[in-house]
Amino acid sequence: MASLSLIDLGWNDFFAKHFEPYHAQGWKPARLIRDNKISYGALLEDGAKGFDEFEVILSGKVYHDAETDADLPAVGDWVALEVGGEDGDNIIRARLPRQTCFSRKASGFSAEEQVIAANVNAVIVVTDAGPDFSLRRMERYFTLIARSGAKAVVLVNKADLYPDSQNQEAADSIRALNAEADVHVTSVKKRKGLKVLKDYFKRGQSVAIIGSSGVGKSALVNLLLGEDWQWVDEVNEITGKGRHTTTARELLVLDKGGIIIDNPGIKEVQMWTNETTLRERFADIDELARQCKYGDCKHGSDAGCAIRGAVEAGTLDAERYEGYLKLEEEIAKLRKQRKKRQMTVERRNKRDHKIKARNRVDREDIERDLKPRA
Ligand SMILES: Nc1nc2c(ncn2[C@@H]2O[C@H](COP(=O)(O)OP(=O)(O)OP(=O)(O)O)[C@@H](O)[C@H]2O)c(=O)[nH]1
Numbered sequence: 001m002a003s004l005s006l007i008d009l010g011w012n013d014f015f016a017k018h019f020e021p022y023h024a025q026g027w028k029p030a031r032l033i034r035d036n037k038i039s040y041g042a043l044l045e046d047g048a049k050g051f052d053e054f055e056v057i058l059s060g061k062v063y064h065d066a067e068t069d070a071d072l073p074a075v076g077d078w079v080a081l082e083v084g085g086e087d088g089d090n091i092i093r094a095r096l097p098r099q100t101c102f103s104r105k106a107s108g109f110s111a112e113e114q115v116i117a118a119n120v121n122a123v124i125v126v127t128d129a130g131p132d133f134s135l136r137r138m139e140r141y142f143t144l145i146a147r148s149g150a151k152a153v154v155l156v157n158k159a160d161l162y163p164d165s166q167n168q169e170a171a172d173s174i175r176a177l178n179a180e181a182d183v184h185v186t187s188v189k190k191r192k193g194l195k196v197l198k199d200y201f202k203r204g205q206s207v208a209i210i211g212s213s214g215v216g217k218s219a220l221v222n223l224l225l226g227e228d229w230q231w232v233d234e235v236n237e238i239t240g241k242g243r244h245t246t247t248a249r250e251l252l253v254l255d256k257g258g259i260i261i262d263n264p265g266i267k268e269v270q271m272w273t274n275e276t277t278l279r280e281r282f283a284d285i286d287e288l289a290r291q292c293k294y295g296d297c298k299h300g301s302d303a304g305c306a307i308r309g310a311v312e313a314g315t316l317d318a319e320r321y322e323g324y325l326k327l328e329e330e331i332a333k334l335r336k337q338r339k340k341r342q343m344t345v346e347r348r349n350k351r352d353h354k355i356k357a358r359n360r361v362d363r364e365d366i367e368r369d370l371k372p373r374a
């Protein structure tokens with residue numbers, strides 16, 4: 001990594017300008033590449049070695065100044081770091097303003113925003129012209145991306161499986177949804193149509209890749225990373241400034257330029273979008289349900305069911321009615337999947353944390369109030 005510079009990592013005039021006041025303090029710019037809840041992984045300059053990953057912690061001030069969770073540093077953020085501060089810790093003294101912010105509103109009743117990744121330049125949605133194709137779901141993705149400020153890019157992938165006309169038609173209807181989006185027909189498998197990716201994976205440009213399971217995201221990432229990719233299994237080497245982490249990075253700098261952001265939050269987007277899209281498809285029937293005679297109507301043989309009434313009157317399609325009855329079941333299934341993923345993530349975080357907490361006192365302090373002793 002010796003050849004990396006701040007610019008390769010996404011640094012630009014905007015961040016430089018906002019960093020100026022911190023420069024005088026002797027603090028260093030660093031980019032967060034992993035969120036371990038209690039600590040973060042950050043890339044920062046490491047003397048002769050160029051850039052390397054270090055464990056960093058939040059200062060009490062940054063923690064307390066955050067009015068909402070969304071204000072807290074997230075993967076992709078640039079921060080001002082005090083290197084080797086108190087007890088030798090690397091301490092985040094400030095988070096620089098964000099140029100873009102890819103986030104979602106947390107599920108449930110909370111309107112709280114959950115930041116998935118900061119300073120993402122482009123979000124690539126991978127889909128296909130076959131079973132994955134859904135304009136409604138695409139609309140959801142577009143809403144998220146538009147709010148983030150990142151460029152929306154869609155790959156209609158697996159083009160090798162469908163007739164050209166079908167791929168083009170899918171691409172055109174996606175373009176019709178969003179004139180701002182770049183829509184490309186690709187085949188990762190046959191390496192077709194991928195040259196366009198050069199426009200997004202430029203030096204210092206951060207890209208997130210989202211989309212349903214099985215559309216080819218991993219295949220694409222593997223292709224971009226190339227065969228001789230070496231970052232992921234580094235040794236657990238102890239240096240004077242902090243410890244290296246051993247798990248996969250969530251922010252990957254490509255040899256050819258460009259940065260892939262791939263973290264658990266990004267996988268969550270897909271689940272969340274699926275659920276929302278599913279619900280949305282039946283919004284009209286939800287509306288009807290309010291007119292059912294009984295509040296706990298199961299919309300089966302219940303008396304005074306407005307939904308069944310509509311089916312009988314011919315104003316509601318019987319198939320959609322059945323789909324609606326299965327909706328809750330399907331959502332429960334989605335939630336179960338999500339929960340499983342969440343548990344994997346939590347387990348990983350716990351393990352990371354165990355490895356990395358410097359000693360028991362630190363760990364107890366941090367766990368008690370999520371606030372480092374700085
Ligand atoms: N025919 C065809 N198959 C493809 C193409 N791209 C990917 N695949 C295949 O589709 C399957 C799923 O691809 P993945 O890359 O694992 O899908 P993913 O989006 O990462 O899925 P998750 O990890 O579950 O989110 C694999 O067998 C790929 O080889 C393509 O362009 N054409």
Ligand SMILES: [Zn+2]
Pocket residue numbers: 289292293297298299300302304305306307308
């Ligand atoms: Zn009913």
